[in-house]
Amino acid sequence: MTVTVRLFAGLREAAGTNELCVEHTDGDVSALRTALAEQHPHLAERLSSCRFAIDDDFVGDDAAVPADAVVDIIPPVSGG
């Protein structure tokens, strides 16, 4: 299946786009993280420090990624 991921801040700038499509065969966040790094190797190092979110909530690496999910990749935050 294809998963849409949204990118923010430094990761968005490094990728040169706000959104990527990832071919993703297994169903969890950990597998998505691996697929993303393999398909976009120049982002791999930054991805290792990012958290993932689905439906406005952080999700752990063992969380399921539904087929129609939009997954947000959250670089280390710096608000305030």
Add this chain to the structure above:
Amino acid sequence: MADGAPFLITGDELDPAPVLAAVRDAACGAVASFVGTVRGNNDGRGVLRLEYEVHESMALRQFERMAAALTERHGIAHFAVHHRRGVVPVGGIGVALAASAPRRGAALAACREAIELLKKDVPIWKKEIFADGSHRWVEGS
């Protein structure tokens, strides 16, 4: 009950007064607040301005979750936080937050924890624009 929006992401200049008003309560004897302003230098470099990027729907959800956690841990009555998006000049306000409680200890402790939670778990990022025209995304703070 308090007046005004407790949680706000805005491109307009921030004013602490509505944040304080949002937590005022006749049952409370204390309102504590924190205001974050843009510093004109970082790591020895001159900063011209900041640009905040916000994942708005998630940031607002995180504010609600923060309020629930702070209420649970400190017994505060109300919590409010307003945060900027877009360009904020040096000296401008990036964030204003406030908590009210029957007594000062809870209100002060909740504010202290709130700004740390915000800097850890709310999807907002700052880009520093330097005097030489270069920029840098701040990651973690």
